[in-house]
Amino acid sequence: MPVTSLLVWLLAAFVPPLIWPTDAPTTPPVPYFPTPLPELLLSVSLFALSHSLNPYLFVLAGALLPHPISANILGTALHVLLRNALRVSAFPLLRLAVPDGAAMCRAPAFRRLWWFALGWSLAEVAVGIGQGYETLALYRDVLVPEGRGRELAAAVLSTGVRASKNGGTTSTSPPRARAWDLWEGMSSRGDDGVAVSEAIESPVRGYSRPRSGVDIQLEVDNDFDELVAIKAREELEELYGFPAIVSLGIFSKDILSL
Amino acid sequence: MFVSCLLRIASILLSLGFVLLLSAGYLTSPPIISSVFGKNATIALVPPPWNEGTFWGTFVAVCGINWGLSLLHTPVFLPRVGVHVVAYLGLLVGLGALFAGLGVWDALS
Numbered sequence: 001m002p003v004t005s006l007l008v009w010l011l012a013a014f015v016p017p018l019i020w021p022t023d024a025p026t027t028p029p030v031p032y033f034p035t036p037l038p039e040l041l042l043s044v045s046l047f048a049l050s051h052s053l054n055p056y057l058f059v060l061a062g063a064l065l066p067h068p069i070s071a072n073i074l075g076t077a078l079h080v081l082l083r084n085a086l087r088v089s090a091f092p093l094l095r096l097a098v099p100d101g102a103a104m105c106r107a108p109a110f111r112r113l114w115w116f117a118l119g120w121s122l123a124e125v126a127v128g129i130g131q132g133y134e135t136l137a138l139y140r141d142v143l144v145p146e147g148r149g150r151e152l153a154a155a156v157l158s159t160g161v162r163a164s165k166n167g168g169t170t171s172t173s174p175p176r177a178r179a180w181d182l183w184e185g186m187s188s189r190g191d192d193g194v195a196v197s198e199a200i201e202s203p204v205r206g207y208s209r210p211r212s213g214v215d216i217q218l219e220v221d222n223d224f225d226e227l228v229a230i231k232a233r234e235e236l237e238e239l240y241g242f243p244a245i246v247s248l249g250i251f252s253k254d255i256l257s258l
Numbered sequence: 259m260f261v262s263c264l265l266r267i268a269s270i271l272l273s274l275g276f277v278l279l280l281s282a283g284y285l286t287s288p289p290i291i292s293s294v295f296g297k298n299a300t301i302a303l304v305p306p307p308w309n310e311g312t313f314w315g316t317f318v319a320v321c322g323i324n325w326g327l328s329l330l331h332t333p334v335f336l337p338r339v340g341v342h343v344v345a346y347l348g349l350l351v352g353l354g355a356l357f358a359g360l361g362v363w364d365a366l367s
Contacts, residue, residue, distance in 0.1 A: 084317065128266050
């Protein structure tokens, strides 16, 4: 994801000068600060401002309107207004002007605006990629190790086929839960006994006999972390309507094979 | 992965398109010539006066489109619409905005 975004960004950065030649500016606007730098710096900082004010705008909207949906709509409206107002305020800050008041792509202002927009999108994409990796980090504990995925998928498929042959209707538990049970089963059939006891015993994962107070503390901490991760995943899945990581992966394969 | 790449590309296109549209609206609105310290100077007001139809029209249109797309990303609408629809819609609107911006800047001929 970062590589693709970076490639598209670089393409957007370096192709336009080849397509649209601009007149060389007669006087550089700021002689000691060559042109892409002020634009990139300004756009990144304006984006950062709007991004960091975002939660407060939603809090304000929530205070003004009691209903969550209308508060959400108002918060989004405030955020969008702020963003576009900041974008517009950048034009006089950069002292942009076009000859004869006509927007022509040959004007040097066009190139500077292009850089400004690219800087804005660079910051936006960086934030998006960061959020994507936060999502992935939520799933770190429950990922199937490489190499076991095929085995697990085969097991799920075979039980699915069996279930549909048996009753016409599949079992009530969702496929993901069944897959998870299978994975738990597979890991508890593990190579040595250690995995078995760990997988079965722990309040979240089962219940084990800790040796000392430190162990108890550690165990409680681990379980608490796991609960927090489960809750976060659940919220995310409610938002997307499906488990984010699994479906996005499968979806990408489907699309690429078209 | 594919969908998240699509979302990132859409955000690049949207940003380019919106900035080009807004700047065209802003820069083509006639500047105000005013006398500052005895010299005639061009003043760019922010925000421009309310009778600047070009600028305010563009601003309201861009804000409206941006608002619609941002609403689809909120937890209220995202589960009903689906991430894939939001990503494709964002890409389409982004392409539209980019080419509208290029057209306004006279870059397509």
